[in-house]
Amino acid sequence: MDLEKPDLYRLADDDRRLTLRAGRCAACDALIFPLSPYGCTACGAEPSALTEEPMPGRAQLLTFITIHQRLAPGITPPCVVGEARLANGEIHEIMLAGTGDLYTDDMQLEAVATEITRGDTPLIACRFAPVEA
Numbered sequence: 001m002d003l004e005k006p007d008l009y010r011l012a013d014d015d016r017r018l019t020l021r022a023g024r025c026a027a028c029d030a031l032i033f034p035l036s037p038y039g040c041t042a043c044g045a046e047p048s049a050l051t052e053e054p055m056p057g058r059a060q061l062l063t064f065i066t067i068h069q070r071l072a073p074g075i076t077p078p079c080v081v082g083e084a085r086l087a088n089g090e091i092h093e094i095m096l097a098g099t100g101d102l103y104t105d106d107m108q109l110e111a112v113a114t115e116i117t118r119g120d121t122p123l124i125a126c127r128f129a130p131v132e133a
């Protein structure tokens with residue numbers, strides 16, 4: 001099955017978790033996500049200064065809301081959207097798996113492979129879920 005956004009993540013060895021495709025900057029040592037075709041988003045170094053580096057899909061949930069309108073094709077409401085601090089410290093908007101009652105602020109999350117369909121095509125999307133004990 002193909003990934004929905006192969007430029008952002010890869011399937012981890014366990015076939016369940018996702019590893020994020022980040023880039024390490026040779027000039028300032030920042031780990032940036034996503035890998036940018038325009039170079040380092042921290043110091044402005046040229047794209048050639050970036051080396052792809054896998055980043056664990058761990059995140060800390062900061063806040064979240066449940067959205068009941070249709071946002072985009074392939075996303076069936078209600079869906080839960082949050083802001084989370086990723087492993088490199090950056091804050092990103094993320095999509096959460098399941099329903100809002102699974103979540104509390106400050107919870108630890110991990111990126112997991114989630115099957116969606118776009119048209120008739122099944123794809124692996126990136127959703128964040130509570131870390132399994």
Ligand SMILES: [Zn+2]
Nearest residue numbers: 025028040043
């Ligand atoms: Zn840099």
